[in-house]
């Protein structure tokens with residue numbers, strides 16, 4: 001209940017001055033990988049879309065090894081990253097579109113405004129592999145940050161649905177209180193923040209900090225077929 005009140009206050013505060021899109025904060029330390037956010041993105045829409053605009057990456061690594069005394073030890077790990085379009089300040093998708101079908105709005109939203117040719121150049125260019133394509137039309141169907149909901153003082157469907165509060169909205173000014181290194185370095189396999197300057201902040205998974213980044217690069221995406 002208190003969480004809901006906080007969320008409502010947060011949304012009211014943000015949408016009153018909807019000149020700028022909020023940032024999304026995803027906390028990998030609390031995400032359980034349940035994918036309720038993905039289901040909410042798909043189910044909450046009023047069309048016959050058959051694909052969500054959000055994806056949860058399951059990232060895992062580590063191994064077992066035998067010590068000199070014969071005992072087996074392990075350092076296996078797994079964590080989750082809930083990903084969609086992050087409405088980047090420097091969107092590579094936009095530059096890659098041969099038909100100039102994408103636009104960066106003054107609010108920060110990256111929208112499809114022209115005719116999508118279905119070439120998927122935007123997806124190839126996006127370091128988050130975020131653009132999603134409608135299976136029936138073959139055209140881009142990207143996350144719009146649930147802008148209609150934001151404009152009516154509601155949180156995006158994925159944010160509202162997460163049972164653990166792993167997805168929250170933050171204002172750009174709140175980033176001033178965040179350590180710049182934490183902002184610039186996201187857990188693998190996410191790219192460095194500087195590449196596109198996404199409207200996204202990612203909290204590190206339990207047991208790890210940005211000091212572990214090199215060790216985590218050896219991991220792999222366990223569910224590539226879900227994208």
Ligand code: SF4
Pocket residue numbers: 030031032033034035036037038056080082161162163164165166167
């Ligand atoms: S709903 Fe929340 S906890 Fe579940 S996968 Fe999505 S972000 Fe993670």
Ligand code: SF4
Pocket residue numbers: 084085086087088090091092093094110122125126127128129130131196198
């Ligand atoms: S996340 Fe990818 S698709 Fe979205 S704005 Fe950034 S570069 Fe473009």
Ligand code: SF4
Pocket residue numbers: 040041042053054084085142143144145146156157158159
């Ligand atoms: S903001 Fe809306 S469209 Fe984008 S991933 Fe979340 S639910 Fe889907």
